[in-house]
Amino acid sequence: MARDPETIEREIEQARTSLVATLDQLGTKANPQKLADAAKDGVRAKLDNPKVKYPLIGVGAVVAALLIRKLFR
Structure with missing residues (x-):
């Protein structure tokens, strides 16, 4: 048929x-821009978590102190 x-x-x-x-x-x-924005938002959300934020600040302070100490030795 x-x-x-x-x-x-x-x-x-x-x-x-x-x-x-x-x-x-x-x-x-x-869309690459949408994917990048979503990834950026995810990272920001993780960094806003106090369990992540404060240890990172502490590590940054220790690294800065070690660099200053090495520069002025």
């Missing part, structure tokens, strides 16, 4: 529209 050409064209157009929508969604999700 042969299919109607108009039905075939309509199905092709529906498939094309669906494909375009999928590609648009993938393009939005894979």
